[in-house]
Amino acid sequence: MNWRAITAIYTFEMARTRRTLAQSIVAPVISTALYFVVFGSAIGSRITEIEGVSYGSFIVPGLIMLSVLTQSIANASFGIYFPKFTGTIYELLSAPISFFEIVLGYVGAAATKSIILGSIILATAGLIVPLQIAHPFWMALFLVLTAVTFSLFGFIIGIWADGFEKLQIVPLLIITPLAFLGGSFYSISMLPPFWQKISFLNPVVYLISGFRWSFYEIADVSLGLSLGMICVFLAICMGIIWWIFKTGYQLKS
Amino acid sequence: MSPIISIANLSKTYEGGLQALKGINLDIAEGEIFGLLGPNGAGKTTLIGIICGIINPGAGSITVNGHDIVRDYRATRSLIGLVPQELTTDAFESVWNTVSFSRGLFGKSRNPAHIEKVLKELSLWDKKDEKLMNLSGGMKRRVLIAKALSHEPRILFLDEPTAGVDVELRKDMWQVVRELRASGVTIILTTHYIEEAEEMADRIGVISNGEIILVEETGELMRKLGTKRLKLELQDKLRKIPAALRPHKLELTSDGAQLIYTYDRHAQRTGITALLNDLGKAGIKFRDINTTQSSLEDIFVNLVKRTK
Numbered sequence: 001m002n003w004r005a006i007t008a009i010y011t012f013e014m015a016r017t018r019r020t021l022a023q024s025i026v027a028p029v030i031s032t033a034l035y036f037v038v039f040g041s042a043i044g045s046r047i048t049e050i051e052g053v054s055y056g057s058f059i060v061p062g063l064i065m066l067s068v069l070t071q072s073i074a075n076a077s078f079g080i081y082f083p084k085f086t087g088t089i090y091e092l093l094s095a096p097i098s099f100f101e102i103v104l105g106y107v108g109a110a111a112t113k114s115i116i117l118g119s120i121i122l123a124t125a126g127l128i129v130p131l132q133i134a135h136p137f138w139m140a141l142f143l144v145l146t147a148v149t150f151s152l153f154g155f156i157i158g159i160w161a162d163g164f165e166k167l168q169i170v171p172l173l174i175i176t177p178l179a180f181l182g183g184s185f186y187s188i189s190m191l192p193p194f195w196q197k198i199s200f201l202n203p204v205v206y207l208i209s210g211f212r213w214s215f216y217e218i219a220d221v222s223l224g225l226s227l228g229m230i231c232v233f234l235a236i237c238m239g240i241i242w243w244i245f246k247t248g249y250q251l252k253s
Numbered sequence: 254m255s256p257i258i259s260i261a262n263l264s265k266t267y268e269g270g271l272q273a274l275k276g277i278n279l280d281i282a283e284g285e286i287f288g289l290l291g292p293n294g295a296g297k298t299t300l301i302g303i304i305c306g307i308i309n310p311g312a313g314s315i316t317v318n319g320h321d322i323v324r325d326y327r328a329t330r331s332l333i334g335l336v337p338q339e340l341t342t343d344a345f346e347s348v349w350n351t352v353s354f355s356r357g358l359f360g361k362s363r364n365p366a367h368i369e370k371v372l373k374e375l376s377l378w379d380k381k382d383e384k385l386m387n388l389s390g391g392m393k394r395r396v397l398i399a400k401a402l403s404h405e406p407r408i409l410f411l412d413e414p415t416a417g418v419d420v421e422l423r424k425d426m427w428q429v430v431r432e433l434r435a436s437g438v439t440i441i442l443t444t445h446y447i448e449e450a451e452e453m454a455d456r457i458g459v460i461s462n463g464e465i466i467l468v469e470e471t472g473e474l475m476r477k478l479g480t481k482r483l484k485l486e487l488q489d490k491l492r493k494i495p496a497a498l499r500p501h502k503l504e505l506t507s508d509g510a511q512l513i514y515t516y517d518r519h520a521q522r523t524g525i526t527a528l529l530n531d532l533g534k535a536g537i538k539f540r541d542i543n544t545t546q547s548s549l550e551d552i553f554v555n556l557v558k559r560t561k
């Protein structure tokens with residue numbers, strides 16, 4: 001393992017975050033606060049509580065997941081797309097490093113950012129609504145697994161994209177709708193039976209359910225199923241990345 | 254001595270079906286400066302890209318210091334520094350950070366003293382905290398060289414390092430290259446400034462249409478293919494070449510003030526004596542004589558023409 005190279009990539013990416021602090025951290029925090037105002041106050045005045053948890057507290061895990069998902073994808077996809085775009089990727093390709101090490105550097109940095117972000121949102125939310133974390137270990141595990149998985153997914157998008165539009169299209173057209181329909185703002189059991197069935201096709205439902213369970217011990221699906229689904233998704237992403245690096249897809253001509 | 258780079262039967266066809274390299278065989282000796290010349294699109298960058306790991310190789314094999322570039326890529330790549338043809342830099346990074354990043358990427362331990370030395374050699378020291386986007390093109394080029402030298406490579410590829418670089422800087426760069434060579438670094442450069450290859454390279458390879466059409470020690474190449482031109486500055490201008498001198502195949506410059514005679518200096522008979530005799534007989538007087546060796550550029554143009 002070329003640890004120095006991994007460290008170099010990791011610190012380089014983290015330095016990029018510091019430079020774009022407003023964009024990377026402040027913006028998601030502000031938008032989360034807005035969700036609180038809109039959903040928490042507006043809807044919360046009508047739905048006072050779900051399964052014994054006040055509405056404001058109920059949406060916190062979902063909001064964190066929403067930000068972690070979208071920011072993991074955004075950070076990781078941009079991180080690898082940018083060198084491709086500017087051409088500085090030549091240096092990565094000519095360095096004595098394996099693709100695995102490249103992934104570790106980029107995905108590690110992107111996931112770190114999301115985890116920091118998730119923690120900041122959690123702390124912010126704690127100032128606004130009462131929070132209770134029943135299973136801190138599981139919460140941390142879900143947070144880390146989600147950050148890593150979706151950073152990997154973002155990395156794949158960054159490699160696949162050959163223009164800025166493609167870079168944004170997947171998060172915009174697929175991830176955001178899935179995240180919104182994934183039960184961030186409501187419990188799946190509140191839906192009519194037909195939409196409940198449809199919802200179970202949405203992988204984000206399993207993430208949010210598991211994550212919310214670690215807070216309040218209420219869940220739409222069982223913990224094991226949540227964990228299993230995220231591991232399946234992680235495995236699929238790793239498989240695709242392995243294939244990309246084997247073939248040099250979109251990286252080497 | 255065994256070559257530091259050995260390329261055997263290397264072919265490369267791009268996805269679109271364009272065959273950029275056709276069965277290249279080439280050995281580079283340790284410590285030499287090898288000049289790779291060829292017209293636009295000849296395959297120079299493709300060849301370098303494959304050796305460095307940026308482009309997937311097609312058929313054939315390449316070893317660097319005895320290691321296969323695909324199987325033992327860590328061993329081969331850690332020996333190689335690459336200065337790409339395109340100016341590609343991270344706009345928002347500082348010079349110091351980007352050069353230090355390169356060193357880390359190649360797995361070398363931090364060594365600020367070395368980075369400082371490299372930046373000073375390339376007259377970048379006073380720009381070390383500057384963001385790359387604030388640098389001029391020539392300075393960016395130097396940053397790319399600094400990045401390549403940051404990890405102390407034993408082999409350095411320079412893909413048209415002096416494109417867009419002023420005369421002063423070009424001289425500095427060649428000074429750096431000479432010093433590197435003196436310290437044992439093998440250097441492979443491509444350039445369109447043929448005088449440069451002629452001046453710098455120990456050996457020259459000419460590539461055209463994906464094929465190496467010639468590899469020769471620079472001096473030898475000049476000797477082999479070099480024609481010379483004898484220029485006679487006339488006392489009185491001529492309007493046309495006198496009939497008696499026709500057999501010598503002279504050229505008269507358009508202002509009529511100079512006669513030019515081209516000859517092969519390695520020929521048994523250069524024809525100079527006969528020419529001078531005939532000039533005397535024709536009553537032509539001259540003020541000055543000089544001879545020039547044809548440059549590599551002429552040789553090169555001729556060669557490429559021949560293969561087309």
Ligand SMILES: Nc1ncnc2c1ncn2[C@@H]1O[C@H](COP(=O)(O)OP(=O)(O)OP(=O)(O)O)[C@@H](O)[C@H]1O
Nearest residue numbers: 253267271273291292293294295296297298299300
């Ligand atoms: N990524 C690519 N995909 C398809 N064709 C390519 C690619 N890169 C280069 N080529 C083609 O391969 C041929 C060789 O290109 P290459 O860049 O190696 O030439 P070169 O000798 O470096 O030229 P120059 O002096 O202009 O830099 C050209 O015909 C070029 O169009």
Ligand SMILES: [Mg+2]
Nearest residue numbers: 297298299338
């Ligand atoms: Mg080129």
